[in-house]
Amino acid sequence: MTSRKAGRHFLQIPGPSAVPDRILRAISAQTIDHRGPDFAAVGQAALDGMKSIFKTQVGQVIIYPASGTGAWEAALINTLSEGDRVLMYETGHFSTLWMTMAKRLGLAPEFIEGDWRGGADPEAIAERLREDKAHQIKAVCVVHNETSTGSVSPIAEVRAAIDGVGHPALLMVDSISGLASVDFRFDEWGVDVCVSGSQKGLMLPPGISFNCVSQKAMEVSRNGGMRRSYWDWQDMTGPNETGYFPYTPATNMLYGLNEAVAMLHEEGLENVFARHARHGRATRAAVRAWGLEVLCSQQGQESGVLTAVMMPEGHGADAFRATVLKNFDISLGNGLSKVADRVFRIGHLGDFNDAMLMGTLSGIEMGLSKAGIPHSSGGTAAAMEVLEEDLPHTLAAE
Numbered sequence: 001m002t003s004r005k006a007g008r009h010f011l012q013i014p015g016p017s018a019v020p021d022r023i024l025r026a027i028s029a030q031t032i033d034h035r036g037p038d039f040a041a042v043g044q045a046a047l048d049g050m051k052s053i054f055k056t057q058v059g060q061v062i063i064y065p066a067s068g069t070g071a072w073e074a075a076l077i078n079t080l081s082e083g084d085r086v087l088m089y090e091t092g093h094f095s096t097l098w099m100t101m102a103k104r105l106g107l108a109p110e111f112i113e114g115d116w117r118g119g120a121d122p123e124a125i126a127e128r129l130r131e132d133k134a135h136q137i138k139a140v141c142v143v144h145n146e147t148s149t150g151s152v153s154p155i156a157e158v159r160a161a162i163d164g165v166g167h168p169a170l171l172m173v174d175s176i177s178g179l180a181s182v183d184f185r186f187d188e189w190g191v192d193v194c195v196s197g198s199q200k201g202l203m204l205p206p207g208i209s210f211n212c213v214s215q216k217a218m219e220v221s222r223n224g225g226m227r228r229s230y231w232d233w234q235d236m237t238g239p240n241e242t243g244y245f246p247y248t249p250a251t252n253m254l255y256g257l258n259e260a261v262a263m264l265h266e267e268g269l270e271n272v273f274a275r276h277a278r279h280g281r282a283t284r285a286a287v288r289a290w291g292l293e294v295l296c297s298q299q300g301q302e303s304g305v306l307t308a309v310m311m312p313e314g315h316g317a318d319a320f321r322a323t324v325l326k327n328f329d330i331s332l333g334n335g336l337s338k339v340a341d342r343v344f345r346i347g348h349l350g351d352f353n354d355a356m357l358m359g360t361l362s363g364i365e366m367g368l369s370k371a372g373i374p375h376s377s378g379g380t381a382a383a384m385e386v387l388e389e390d391l392p393h394t395l396a397a398e
């Protein structure tokens with residue numbers, strides 16, 4: 001038996017993020033009849049609430065009892081047919097997984113190679129679409145917040161690139177880890193399908209995921225897409241009109257979702273985005289003061305959700321993470337596939353504040369010393385300086 005660890009565990013991986021007590025309490029309410037009269041208000045609130053988070057009036061929200069991967073598949077199979085070309089951009093591990101899924105489903109993805117150090121390049125997308133005179137490419141798929149690298153793709157510019165060359169491809173965006181942490185505007189940015197999940201910025205446990213669907217994408221799915229049953233958007237839309245679902249929804253997760261949406265609006269979405277961005281700036285200041293390198297090298301594309309930190313040559317990230325977990329009870333994210341053991345990721349998303357960030361960064365700084373990783377001290381001090389100079393408006397206004 002291991003001895004008791006006092007105090008709270010710091011779950012500083014970039015999803016799942018720690019679930020606030022208010023949401024845990026909401027989820028713990030008794031499960032009700034999902035076909036009974038009381039359910040309609042729960043379902044309707046969840047669907048309407050998510051529209052406000054996606055910032056859409058025209059989009060239709062679909063909620064699946066599945067992890068984000070299920071919603072990825074739903075986005076592809078509701079709109080695309082076997083053999084269809086899709087243009088995808090290699091921002092990191094998650095874009096690669098989505099591309100692999102597209103292949104397995106019988107689509108023909110074209111993958112624009114990236115170096116994992118920035119977001120998708122709208123110019124490269126425009127260039128490829130310009131060559132596609134016959135409009136064989138049916139969709140452009142981009143990851144908004146690449147959780148494996150800590151880079152944000154400029155979605156509005158990707159839309160402008162598609163429109164700029166007059167290409168009719170659908171724009172599909174994975175904002176599983178971006179939504180509710182990094183600004184996202186479904187209508188304004190002209191997104192056709194946005195895929196998201198519960199366990200990142202929405203502060204919920206893993207278990208439900210979303211598609212937000214434009215009228216154009218919904219129209220395409222009516223007569224097209226692949227063979228599907230469980231994931232079919234058309235099956236959802238009828239029952240959803242009155243707040244119900246075609247099969248058993250994750251009722252208790254919907255209680256949690258309604259609480260999460262209320263919390264996000266109480267704080268104000270713009271304040272939520274500013275808080276994440278500010279924590280990203282403070283974290284990067286700490287990393288630089290330690291003399292380490294941030295994986296995202298594109299200025300202005302650094303994520304407010306997480307920071308991926310490169311280890312100095314000859315030092316493994318996983319042994320370092322194990323030291324931090326053992327000594328300080330802080331879970332840090334691992335490096336995925338191409339950057340396995342080369343980077344660790346600091347999650348600073350969800351229900352998170354300055355003192356929690358400073359606790360996290362202190363644990364990392366102590367861990368660097370304990371693990372014998374060459375670094376300069378003073379990272380935490382540098383982060384505090386950023387937090388002190390860069391007060392959030394809500395505090396500054398007092």
Ligand SMILES: *Cc1c(COP(=O)(O)O)cnc(C)c1O
Pocket residue numbers: 015067068069070094143145146147174175176177197200206
């Ligand atoms: C977490 C995540 C996924 C995978 O979602 P699951 O819920 O693990 O299926 C996909 N894309 C991005 C960008 C993610 O952050």
